[in-house]
Amino acid sequence: MTPEQFLELAIVLPEPLLLVTNEGQVLATNQAVADMLTLRRQELQGKTLFDLATQPASDIIKYLQACSTSRAMILGSLTLRKNDGQTLICRTQGAVIQPWSPESSALILLRLENRTLASNNFVLLNQKIDELGKEVQKRKQAELELQKANEELEIRVEERTTALQKTLNELQLTQTQLIQAEKMSSLGQMVAGIAHEVNNPVSFIYGNLHHAHKYTQDLLKLIEIYQQICQDPPLEIQKQIEEIDLSFLIEDITKLFESMTAGTQRIQEIVKSLRNFSRLDEAELKQVNIHEGIESTLMILDHRLQAKHDCPEIKVIKKYGQLPNVTCYPGQLNQVFMNILANAIDALEKSAVAGQWSAANSKTTDKPQIQITTELIDKKWIAITIADNGFGIDEQVRSKLFDPFFTTKPVGKGTGLGLSISYQIIVEKHGGQLNCFSTPGKGAEFLIKIPVNLQQLSFA
Ligand SMILES: Nc1ncnc2c1ncn2[C@@H]1O[C@H](COP(=O)(O)OP(=O)(O)OP(=O)(O)O)[C@@H](O)[C@H]1O
Ligand SMILES: [Mg+2]
Incomplete structure (x- = not known):
């Protein structure tokens, strides 16, 4: 890049730019540099960086050397002398745009930045970062709260589900109990009903059995008396005695009553058991x-x-x-x-x-x-x-x-x-x-x- 080409480009850029050789010779500047140093552009012609800066020449050379041998942008600092005698601390960014050769020096583009402005920018940047940090913090907090709310919601949903499950289980249990209670109550009612129905006629039979036995004994006694008095009964009676096998009948009828009594007693026991089982009352x-x-x-x-x-x-x-x-x-x-x-x-x-x-x-x-x-x-x-x-x-x-x-x-x-x-x-x-x-x-x-x-x- 020639100084002319540089000027053509730098003229339109608002930031202060200098084109210098690696020996510190200022080849061209733009208006922004002149403004910064309160000089006219012509006054900068033919100057070296050593004229403009207050640092020792060796430091400046060292910096320019670094710029001309690196492909990257090299950061540095220059304290410049303004026209009114005040000094201005600038940050510099130097980049080689034409490397050194035996025929010509290296050309370096220097970008100046007012340090106070830069600090201001830095402060602004810091503020921005701060704000961003706070925003991030806020969002993180919101996210945490959301997560917490979510967890609480999940817990509540889980509690609700458990409560519902519990209610369902209780309902199922109640249902099973009702079914079983119904089953047992029908069985109980049926058993109690049968017991009741059987109990009446059995009590009736049992109550009368005693009398029937007694009447039978009385009749047998009467027959016995008849037989004693009338030892030679008429033929018709003798025939009937044989036919009914009177002596067997007399012997058997007592046993019959005994077994009938035992039978009814057994039925009564069964009825008692049935009632005992149902225990509806x-x-x-x-x-x-x-x-x-x-x-x-x-x-x-x-x-x-x-x-x-x-x-x-x-x-x-x-x-x-x-x-x-x-x-x-x-x-x-x-x-x-x-x-x-x-x-x-x-x-x-x-x-x-x-x-x-x-x-x-x-x-x-x-x-x-x-x-x-x-x-x-x-x-x-x-x-x-x-x-x-x-x-x-x-x-x-x-x-x-x-x-x-x-x-x-x-x-x-x-x-x-x-x-x-x-x-x-x-x-x-x-x-x-x-x-x-x-x-x-x-x-x-x-x-x-x-x-x-x-x-x-x-x-x-
Ligand atoms: N004495 C037993 N020997 C072998 N298996 C048994 C015995 N008692 C219960 N079980 C088993 O336990 C299961 C559940 O018994 P449970 O009495 O609750 O129901 P169930 O007899 O099948 O139906 P129900 O409601 O009519 O009583 C039975 O199906 C059977 O498999
Ligand atoms: Mg069973």
Whole structure:
């Protein structure tokens, strides 16, 4: 670039520019340099940087040297002397535009910048950076707040979902309870209804049996007297005596009355058991004999214990301990016995169908059985164990046993509510425990633990 070309270009630029050689010779300047130094442009002609700057010449040469040997822009500083005698500290940016050669010096373009202005710009820049920093900070804060709000929202949504899930679970449980309560109440009502219907005619028969027996005895006594007085009765009477086999009749009729009395007594016991089972009138806590509850439940299930074409008779082994009367909800406890015993019978029937007790099975030693054990654990607790020797329960089934609607039975046979309701009754209603133990293939055992006096437990 020649000084002329430089001037052509620099003239239009507002910033102060100088074209110098590496020896410090000023070749050209623009108007901005003259203005800065309060000189006229002509006054700058023929000057060297050493004339214009106050620094030692060696420093200036060193700087120009650096500019001429680097491809990059070199930053520096010059203290310039103004026309009015004042000095002006400038920042410089120097760039070589024609490298040094043996024939000619290097040409360097110097850009001057008033340091105070630069400082001002620097301050402005700093302010801008500050503002930007604050803005960034503000945005970061806003982002943090947004994130926090988001997290809070997520927590609230999660809490809400948990609450909804809880409500849903509670509703499902209530629904299962209602279904089961309905089922048991229909069964209870039916049982109570049958008991009531049977009770009337049986009481009637039982009440009259005594009189019938007495009247019969009276008539027999009369016949005996007749026979004593009239030892040779007319032929027609003798024929009738033979026909009815009077002596056998007299002997048999007493036995007949005895067995009729025993029969009606048995029916009365059954009716009592049915009533005991349904216990519709006892929704409140009551002191009861647990064994009576078990017995009446067994009686209801008696038909299922009998031998059938595909299952031998199910033996019930009772090992009852000495139990005090237990304060509980008797109707509900009977439901538990019913559910567990019915499950045991189902399991034994299934094992029978699978051939567990068939004669062909050489491993068979025992027969289908249910063992019921009761015991007083201590003054406050009793235990009832109901164990069967059916196919047992594997771990996978055992983990879901008490879940509502869990069933392995075919559709229409099981609703999967029996054990979940039983759990509810024992654990929540009676503050007790219900556990299941099983060795798959050998049978299952259900252990019920309940307090002797629920009231004392809840007030303790
Ligand atoms: N004694 C048992 N032996 C083997 N499996 C059992 C026994 N008792 C319960 N189970 C298993 O536990 C499951 C759940 O029993 P639960 O009584 O809750 O329902 P369910 O008998 O299937 O139906 P239901 O509502 O009619 O009682 C049964 O389907 C069965 O798989
Ligand atoms: Mg069941």
